[in-house]
Structures are given as C-alpha cells and as structure tokens.
Amino acid sequence: MDLGVSDKVRPLIAQVRAMVETDIAPLDAEFHAEVGKHPSGDRFKHTDRQLEILNKLKALARERGLWNFWLTGSDRGYGLSTVEYAYLAEEMGKVSIAAEVFNCNAPDTGNMEVLERYGTQAHKDRWLGRLLEGEIRSAYVMTEPGIASSDAAQLSFEARRDGDDWVLNGEKWWISGAGDPRCGLYIVMACSDPDAPKHQRHTMFVLDPDTPGIEVLRPMQVFGQDDAPHGHMHLRFTDVRIGADAIVLGEGRGFEVAQGRLGPGRIHHCMRAIGQAEKALELMCTRGLEREAFGKPLVELGANYDIIADARMEIEMARLLCLKAAWMMDTAGVRAAQPWISQIKVVAPLMAGRVIDEAIQMHGAAGISQDFNLAHMWTHVRTLRFADGPDAVHRRQVARAELRKYADQ
C-alpha cells in the first residue's frame, strides 16, 4: 500500500505547486474582484479581463504540459494513479481558480468521465474533445427542489417518451457551472419510468444548454454568495424535446451512470479540501506568529499551541485516509473502495471546516473578511457536507459495511 509520492509525480507536484503560487495565486484575487463588472451588469458574464486571466493561465498550463491530470488509470493524459493525482489535487485546492487552469475542475472531470465511460461515439465527438481541450465547460443536472437528494430514487423530474423523442419537464437546482456562459453541456438525470424498480426509474441524458425550453430561474446563493459567473443555478425545463440519441448508456440506467461518476469525484473534492486545510493552517501559523497581544505573539497565548497541533494531526490523518481510499480505487476498483470513499467524504470536509474555522478565529474579524480567502474556503467546504450525498448517508454506508462483516458469519 504505497501511499507516498512516486518518482513519476514528484516533479509534477513541484511544477504544479510553483505555478499555483507564482502564476495563479496572484491573479486569483483579481479574477474575483472582477465579478459583477461586466458592462452589461450581468454577473454571469465574464469581463474581458477575467477571460484573459483564465485563457492566459490555461495556455501556460498546457504549454508546460500540466493538463488533464485527472485522467487516471488511462493511456490518455499522464496515466497517473489516483494516489498520484491526489497530491496534485491537493495543491490545486489551495487557490480557487487553480483546478480549472489545469483542466481538472468539477463538475467537468466527472462529466468527462461519464462521456468517456458511458457515452456513444457521437457524444464523444460532440463534447468530449472540447471538454478535454478546455474549450467548453459543463454541468451535471441532478438535484431537485422539494426532494431530499439523500434518497436519489425520489427524483421526479420527468422524461416522457413521445414518438422517437423524449420530452423533459421539471425543475432542477444547485446546478453548478450552469451560470458560466462557456457551459456547453448538460448531463441530466430524469425519471423515465416512475413505476420501475427503484434503481431503474431514471435515465441520463446529454444535451445542449441552449435547447429550447430551458430557463434559468435564478442563481442559488451559498451563504449569500452567488459564486458568479460559475453559479449554482435553479433551472426550469418546459417541454424540452430531445432525441433518443441523447440517452447515456441506456434507458433506466441513470443510477448506474451516477454511481460510476461519483466515486472519483468525491475523492477529488476531498483532496482539494485537504489542500485548503493546509493553506488555512499555514495562514493560522503565520498570523499567529506575526500578530501580538499582551506583549506576546498570538501563538503563545491561550490554547493556540494545542489548536495548531490538533489541526496538524487532523490534516495528517485525513490525508492518509484519502490516500488509502485512492489506493483502494486504484487497486480494487470503485465498488470495493466505496466504504473508504464514504469515510473520507465525511471526514475531509468536517476536518477542513474545523481547521479553517480556527484559522479564522486566529485572524479575528479579518478572517471572515474579503482580505483573506478563509471565509470563502469555509463556505465552500461547508457545501461539501451535502454535495455528492450528505454526511448522514455516508455514515450509514460505513456502518452498514462494518456490520456486514458480522452478518456474513
């Protein structure tokens, strides 16, 4: 169980880390400061400067060959293992736009995986190439208002067959990336047969965001922020008509596609969350060493040594667990790795949330302000406690896996 840095990935880590620190970090704040400055007043349009920043950085990454690392276990891309990729994802997590710069950002990586694994040749021709090139972006259209997503079998957004076509109706929300004008693909999970057995009710479709009948109702807000121009949109589909060739894998096989998609994505989120926790610990230490009160650096006051030690221990453990889950995926496959993926999915966001919260506290009010990235990091990792399944569902999976050991006896 080699969880360490391989010789292959070591130089890549150095290059990615250097590029994140030197090239991306300085432009990240500028990118975010531009939000809402499009002449039209539309927050969901990039300013010229934003596009310039993104395109310049992406070109630089491609030029340096730092691109599409996420294509693990594949002969395309680098052929990294998930363990190797983990170390890179951690670095990318430290700055918010970094993952996109290396074409390793959610939800695109998961969506590309869907096309690669389950898409038809036509789907690949139309979307996969452009996604791999970073020319378009994409959205995964699953969550519905009014339904507890923890029990996805309840999803009721309708796909009704009409002759050779299918007609989609209903609302979806929290569709991340659907605000981005560059979004060129929706992967939509719809209920095609409510009377079928629980896991055969749904079908996965691929379609263009500008298919007639799709309406953006509003951006959803994350603790008051709309994350423009990426956005988490609330959509309404009204008689959206698509051909049967829009089906991925097969009618009634939506759950199968969704399951295959989620394993790696969950791990990637966790890897980046660990990177954020590392960044937060760094900020906690440097702030605590610089700032003084009562004639001493803050780190020497109160319980701060213990807080720093606990943060270090929690990060170390979460990283090791994440690497083990990655190693299980590499060696035993997604299905066997499931309990470990559930474990890290619970552990990493909670851990990162605690570490970032303590880093905030060490900064005083500055910690929740626009002057540091901590508040944004915190709200982001908080969303991970729902995204791809709430903690409660993952804990249940872990417990069931544990109890099965004894039921078998």
Next chain:
Amino acid sequence: MDLGVSDKVRPLIAQVRAMVETDIAPLDAEFHAEVGKHPSGDRFKHTDRQLEILNKLKALARERGLWNFWLTGSDRGYGLSTVEYAYLAEEMGKVSIAAEVFNCNAPDTGNMEVLERYGTQAHKDRWLGRLLEGEIRSAYVMTEPGIASSDAAQLSFEARRDGDDWVLNGEKWWISGAGDPRCGLYIVMACSDPDAPKHQRHTMFVLDPDTPGIEVLRPMQVFGQDDAPHGHMHLRFTDVRIGADAIVLGEGRGFEVAQGRLGPGRIHHCMRAIGQAEKALELMCTRGLEREAFGKPLVELGANYDIIADARMEIEMARLLCLKAAWMMDTAGVRAAQPWISQIKVVAPLMAGRVIDEAIQMHGAAGISQDFNLAHMWTHVRTLRFADGPDAVHRRQVARAELRKYADQ
C-alpha cells in the same frame, strides 16, 4: 434568583412575539430583497420601500408602546430588569430587523448607554433624544486594522491635542452601522497619550459622521456579504478636528467608558443569539417532519433524534446561564457579573452556531441558500465569536476568576 418570566414582562413577551411573527417577519425578506435596488446603484442607500417598511413598523411599535425596552433599571422606559429584558431580546433575535423596530438594536443601545451614563448635557441634547426616538442611528468606532483587538490597550488611532482642539488621525474598520445613511453619531476611541499607563492611554470622543476628514474606504464583508445598508465600514480619519467638548467622561478615561458599555451589550447579543437558536431548532424540526427519504420523515433517520435532543439541551442551558448573568447584573452590578458575562459570551454564540449548523444540515443545500434565513443567522452568530472580545479572552477571564478563589486563600 428568580430567572423566570415576571408578571410584568409576560404580556410584553406575548405582544412582542406576536408583532415579530405577524408584522415584522413577513416584511423582513422583502426588506432584504430590496438591498442594492436604490436607483443610484448605491447599496448603502435605502430604497423608498425599505424606509417605508422600517418607518411603518417602528411607528406601529411606538404606538403599541413596545419601545426602548433595553433601558433596564431606569425610570425612563419600562424599568425592566435585565432578566425581564432577556425574554424580549430573545424574541427580537428571531427576525433580523426586529430589534431596530423596537429601538433595541446594537450598536445604538450601547451608544445610548454611553451618552446616558457618561455624556455631558450637551451630548445628550444633541444626540440622546434623537436616538431614543429612533430618528438617527449611531456607530461605535473602536476596532483598528493591524491590531489584535483582544488587547485593546494596543489601539493606536491617534488623538493629538492642538490648542483647544483635538485632531484625529488613523484608520478604523468593522464600524457596524456606519453604512446607514441615517447614522448621526460616531463614538470614537482614540489613543490620546501612548506613554500613559496602559488603561489611561485612550479617550472617548463623540462626533458627527460628516465631520470633515472622515472617509469611508470600503465596506468590510462578512463571509462575502456587506450587510448593506447597515454595513461594517472601513474608515480613514485624516486631520479630523473636534473641540474638547467632544470628550466623553474625561481625557484618558476611554477604557472606563468602554468597559461600562460592554457588559449589557454582550448580554443582549447573547439573548438574541439564543432566539436565533430557538428559531433554528424550530426549522430543524419542521423540516425534519415534513421532508422524507427512504420512506420515512427525516427526523426518524440516522442520529436526528439525538441531534434534536442535544440542540434542546444546549439551548436550555445557554438560556439559563444568560439569565443568571442578567440576574447578576441586576443584583450585583456589571463588575461582579463580569465572569458570568464572559461565560455566556463564550457559550451562546458557540451553541447557536452548532444548532444553526445542524438545522442547515437537516435542510440540505436549501439550508445555505437564500430560501431560508439559516445561512444569514449562521454568519451573524459566527461574528459574535470576535465581537466584543474573542472567545479566548473571555475564557481567560473565566479561568482567572476561578483561580482567584484559591489565590485568596
């Protein structure tokens, strides 16, 4: 130690609760939806509708005699005890604009207290009456960038004597309410003699916000939100000249004023935080009863019963501790009550944060969205862990009070 609802306050609680639920809550969302819609595009101007909402509700409160409850232990106002007021403040905490409607909002109550206790007759004539009438609002100008406020003796914003006048120079930030166009008073703590003994270096001044030389640099953001039009402003003072009659209590007595101000204010914050926790628990229960997964209401899944029980227990205990701190203030004075005030200042925001966080989790992604008030409640109570002294400083106070018991022996 009567911590219960007195006969005097019982009908007031009922009236305040009813008005919050019936009259204020329905307009609260509308008030917030209007933010940023002023024709000038200036987020720090009220729209006509916002003013209409506020003025109508305030008039209604005055008409009903529900006004200035916070004037505890006084023959002005109701002459409520702090314990009695606590029950009212809890109700006001449940809706964000409610405290202002009853003229019981921070930072005005603390500022009025400063004027009442320490102000000259001229100060009272100029500002106190209008504040008591709810005609103007005010700001308390203390926190500085670059200084750990936990050790307030470090504050270095300069007050330099120049003939009969004083000249103020420096920056202040997180000045809550300084964004509100109705803000008519600044109470400013400044370092008037850096060489004096630690607690005699600072002087408190009162002045008009439009005194020449004061500049609003920017609104500070709380987890990305500017809380417009109230705002938490970053200010720069450049050669702001004021007369010696602007001094409150006396030169070098700024700390004394600050200490006298903080006791009740800290308790009021905690009371409202407890109201928010109650509201969050209510939302947690109703959501958990209504929403289903796996064929059961959410409350019956996983650890939800335990989560609800823990929330109830934590709220009960925090409320009782808050009432005891209030009772100590009523019966033994602010100074003797200090360890209990520090205790509740640590306990209440942490408790409310946990309860709100669990309420969010029960709502899934909706919990962090604009569709519920939970995200806003959470960010608000998070700020209370710094406001009026960070947790670490209050824990230190509690521990020192504890250890003094043995040192005396």
Next chain:
Amino acid sequence: MDLGVSDKVRPLIAQVRAMVETDIAPLDAEFHAEVGKHPSGDRFKHTDRQLEILNKLKALARERGLWNFWLTGSDRGYGLSTVEYAYLAEEMGKVSIAAEVFNCNAPDTGNMEVLERYGTQAHKDRWLGRLLEGEIRSAYVMTEPGIASSDAAQLSFEARRDGDDWVLNGEKWWISGAGDPRCGLYIVMACSDPDAPKHQRHTMFVLDPDTPGIEVLRPMQVFGQDDAPHGHMHLRFTDVRIGADAIVLGEGRGFEVAQGRLGPGRIHHCMRAIGQAEKALELMCTRGLEREAFGKPLVELGANYDIIADARMEIEMARLLCLKAAWMMDTAGVRAAQPWISQIKVVAPLMAGRVIDEAIQMHGAAGISQDFNLAHMWTHVRTLRFADGPDAVHRRQVARAELRKYADQ
C-alpha cells in the same frame, strides 16, 4: 422561577458543607481503607471501625437535625422543595459516604418514596420507619442479565401466582446495596403476566432479603471494583415464595411504581454528580497552582486556562438545568418535569465525567491512583450513564417532547 438559595435552606447548606468537610471527609478515606479487613476475610462485612465511623457520623447528623432532607414537599422532615434539596445534595456529592450520613442516599431514598407513596400500612410499619431512622438499608431489584434494560417491558424475571402466594424465579444483577449486611428490604419488579399489554405485565413486590430461595451469585464489578460492602450484587431467585400482601400498589402496576420512583432519584443523582464536578474542579485548580513544570505553575501551561474555563461554564450550566428540572418537579409535578429530568440525566453525568477526566489529567498519574478520589468519582459518574436509563433513551425522550410541539399543530 426562583432557582436560588432560599433563606430557609441557606443555613442548612452551611451546616451540611461544614459537616462534610470537617467531620465526614477526614473519615471517608479511612472508611474505604478498611474495606476487606473484616477478620472473616469477607469483603461484604463491615469492620467494627467502619460501623463505628458510620454510626458516629449518623448520630452526629441526627443530633444536629441534618437528616432526611430528601423528604421534599412533605410535612415530615424539613418540607424542603426539590430546588432547596438540590443545594444540599450537591454538598453531599463531594464525599462518597456523606449522603448516607444524612440518610439521603440511593437507593434508600427512592425505596422509601415507594413505600411512602404506594406501600400499604403494613409495608410502612415493617420497613419505612426503620429506613427513615437509618437502621436498615434497602435495595431496588430491577435489572436483569440478558435484557436491554432500556426497554424495561422486556424484563422477564418471573412472578407466578400459586394459590394465595406468589413464587419468584429468575436472575437479577447490579442490585446496588444488596451486599450491605444491613440491607433489610428488597423491592422487586417481576413479570406477572407476559401476555398483558406492555405496561401492565409487571408487578412490584416487597420482601426480606433473607427470604428462602435468594442466593447471591457474585458481586458485579465497576471497572474492576466491587464497591464492597455496599456492592452491586448478582442474585438468583429460586422458587421464592411470598404472600399477596407483598404486592405494592397492585398487580400489573409495576411500571407505574417504577415511573413514580425514578423522577426524584434521577435528579438526586445529578445533583450529587454536580457536587463531584465542583470538587474535581477545585482539585484541578489547586493542583495546577501548586505543581510546576518548565518554571511555571501547570495552570499557565498549554490549554489549561481554557480547560478550567470550560469546566466552570459546563458546571454552571448543568447546575442551572438541574435546578430548573427540580423547579419543574416542585411546581408542575414529575410528569410535566419529565423532559427536563431526561435532559439533566444526560447532561450531568457527561459533564461531570469530562470535568473529572480533565482534573485527572492535571494530576498526571496521581489522578488515577488511590491518593486522590478522582478515579473513584470518575467510575461512579460513568455508571450514571446507564443507571435509571441509558443516555440514548433519555435523548429519545427529549427529542420526542420537542417534536410533539409541532405534531400538535
């Protein structure tokens, strides 16, 4: 809601505290050091010195009129309220034999309550007087091996009618006090009709411990200790024959008796646990002030200030919650007080456990040794997390009470 020290109880607190500190504490260690020194080698026999200590102290308490305080809301005894008694019980909790000295110890108080409320005149004549005088002790015989007591309806120890008599068969364990040679009464819950509705299956009986057919199988150990000579015994009943006059309240009414018994007892346990936490905090502070490392008193190292502050806050809150539960019992009755009793039953032992654990840690290895009472205090409060219902059952009660508020709507 007066939760304070009344004028009536104030002098009693002072007397009890003084007697605990001056008279009882110095003999407590000696009492325990005598365990196992009976010439017969029988750990469940008192040595002469033990009886001398107990009898002398009890005589002193009676002489001073410090006796049977627990008879709350009664014209016998002091007629204290439960709130008033709480303050006394807290003092008694600080030294292990203190409660018995004042004839306020479990399980006798609960058992006397059963006789008082539900017993026949014959029961009272035979046992109640001698218990009130402290002449005999008693045991409550409920828990069974092989049954999760959290669901008491499962208890299957058999009471079979045979003519006019009843015949008892089965095993009971964790029968506290059944090791004491002075134990003169068993109150036994038995299943008299397994086919009856869930809460009418059981009947409560009173009988002499030396009734033929009762056998002590072994003492149960609490973390390796047998708590001799009090003991927590494992008993076997084989064809134990008793008359119908041994029934308390009525056939099939065992649950009713058990419920009535448990309310006050649970609160008394919590009050004493709070006293233990106070004692532990005192030890934590004095040790931390006296002992040095790295040139400083321990309290000034690491997170110790925070640990002390948290302990103080937790104790304050638990005490207030306990007093509120007591006040509810006094003013609204056991049934209405139930959710608060469940709350404090969860809160107090957990809180006391945490505080004692930190006190242990401040003492280093001495903390778990025979040189301090901390280890014994810890194991005792740990047992309270099962005694009279495990935490999980009480949390469930609290949650159900909370949710009922909304179900009614």
Next chain:
Amino acid sequence: MDLGVSDKVRPLIAQVRAMVETDIAPLDAEFHAEVGKHPSGDRFKHTDRQLEILNKLKALARERGLWNFWLTGSDRGYGLSTVEYAYLAEEMGKVSIAAEVFNCNAPDTGNMEVLERYGTQAHKDRWLGRLLEGEIRSAYVMTEPGIASSDAAQLSFEARRDGDDWVLNGEKWWISGAGDPRCGLYIVMACSDPDAPKHQRHTMFVLDPDTPGIEVLRPMQVFGQDDAPHGHMHLRFTDVRIGADAIVLGEGRGFEVAQGRLGPGRIHHCMRAIGQAEKALELMCTRGLEREAFGKPLVELGANYDIIADARMEIEMARLLCLKAAWMMDTAGVRAAQPWISQIKVVAPLMAGRVIDEAIQMHGAAGISQDFNLAHMWTHVRTLRFADGPDAVHRRQVARAELRKYADQ
C-alpha cells in the same frame, strides 16, 4: 511510503492472530481470575497455574518461531521494519497477556533496547540474554512522586558519588512490572548533578531489584486496580550503593538514553491501543446486533449507526497515522520521526478511549463489569494519556514542529 502488509509479515500476522484467538484468549480470563489466589495471600506472587499458563504459551510461541518481533531493523530476530511490526503489535493488543507471550511486552522491549544500544558488554551478558529469552522481566524506574514528569529535568531522585561507588536515595513510583517476582533488572534514572545544564543532570543506572536498600512501599492503583502481579510499584531507595559499572552510556547522559528509549516504545503502545479499539468495535457491533430493545436490534436504534461509523473512521485514521510514524522511524530515524510519534501518541489513546467508551455504552452495565474486557481496556488506554509524556507535552511538540517551518523562513 509503503504502509501496507508486506509479503514477509503477512503469514506472521495470520499466525499471531490465530494464536491470540485460539491459544491465548481462552486462557487470559483464567490468568486474571487467578490473581490474588496465591496460598500466601500475596497478590504479587503468581499462582502455579498462572506460571503454567505463561510458560506453556511462551514455549508454544518460541516453538512456532513467534518471538521477539520487536527487534526491528536488526539482524537479530526477524529483521522486521517498524511498519511490519505494527501489524503484529495490533494483534497482540487484543488480549492483555498476549504481548508477553511473544516476548514483545512493555517495559521489557524498551529496556532491552537500552541494553542493546547503550549497555556495556557486561550489562548485556548479565541481563540482555535472559530478557531476550523471556527468563526474567524488568522495570524502568523513572517517575517520581511530587514532580510533574512532563518536565523530566525536574527529577530529583539522588545519585551521589562516593569514592568509586554511587549511592542512590529517593522515591520512585508507578514502576510498572516491579511487582512481578520475575523482575530481574531495574533501569534507574537519577539526578547525578543538579547544577549541570538541564539535560546533563541525570545518569542512567542498571541494577538488580534485590540490591540492598530498595523497599516496595505499596502498589499504585489504576482506577482502583493494582494490576497484580505485574504492578505499578511505589519504591523507596535508601543508600543503595552500586558500582560505577552500573552507569549506562556515561555520567550525565541519562536524557540521551531516555530519549532513545522512548520513540519505539511510544509507537508500540499506540499499535496495541489500536488493536484494542478494533476489538472494542467488534464487541460493539456483535452486541448491537444480538441484543434487542423496542423490537429491534440495538444497532438500529438511536445514533448507533453513526457511532459505529465514527469508530471505524477514527480507527482507520489512527492506524494510518501510526503506520506513517513507524515508516518515518524506519526511513528517517527516531529524531526525524519525533513529531509524528508525538502526533500518534496523542491520537491513539484518545481514539481508543472513545471507541471503547462507546462499546461500553452499547453493552449497558455489562460493559463496565468483569464479564467483558472493556472496562480493563478503558482504564489501560486512559493511563497511556500520561505514560511516556502527557498529551499536553506531545501537543506542544507537534505545534513547535509546525511553527518551526515558518520561523526558518
């Protein structure tokens, strides 16, 4: 960073696990039940049956070649790495006498390491061989009453030079294993020059336990238990005279020896604690599946799924962290591994304590009784929070290592 099971150790794990389950576990309870049954009444003498059990099992282990695994990185023994040994130690942790059966028990392994690394040839000839053969046992004589061991430089037990000899005076306590009649070696840390620089004040001596002048004052109790016949003894040395050849490594080099000794020992303790946590989780699951309440297995009630899941996640993380610390020791040496050793020293006992505590709660009162090993496991892991340095000291080490990263810049 290969943290997995190597091909070399895989069959050993299987053999050790099988022997622990099949041969040792069934005799463990019998061994403990014999304590105190020596005809002399001396609890610190083995009964014949106890010696028979130990000797038979040790012979079996030797016969199977399962012996002295702890000799890591050595050409004696198996030449296992610390990572490989970790997996074996975990298995040994599951039953209390197992480590001794394989000659891998504390404090002997650490003491053998001292002799091996720092002892003279004469020391080795006299003691090392017999320890490696399991013929004698040994004690490490360091902790003193009246001194906070967290700051070992304070240790004041005196070694005074007298001609060519040294004379030892003072008290030591918590000397584990000094109760065992087979104990044939004391390694004693003594203050030989109180005026020397802090880390050169102490010297390490080796001597026979029956050297004149050594007196056993009493056994220390761990939560009321004396752990006889192993014992944790309180010793007094009165003018104990030994030759200069009793010095290990050199005068004033006691700290050096102590540091070298502690690294591996701390990890071994943690490994075994993880084994205990695994055992506790197994008991928690099997009990929760077998026992019913309210018509369901306990695991399906309340928060039990979450409790099981959290236990699994915590164990996984602690094991990985322990393996990483072991790997650091293997690849970078004890000194470089220090921060990770401190991390796992804090993490593992706390984690195991929580898991065992929850296992206890799932068992109800049975969990703290003699019928399960949980209570004993709990008290044992609780002692680990002081043994080899209290948590606070290790947290401080971790924080300092973290902050040094920034100080270097």
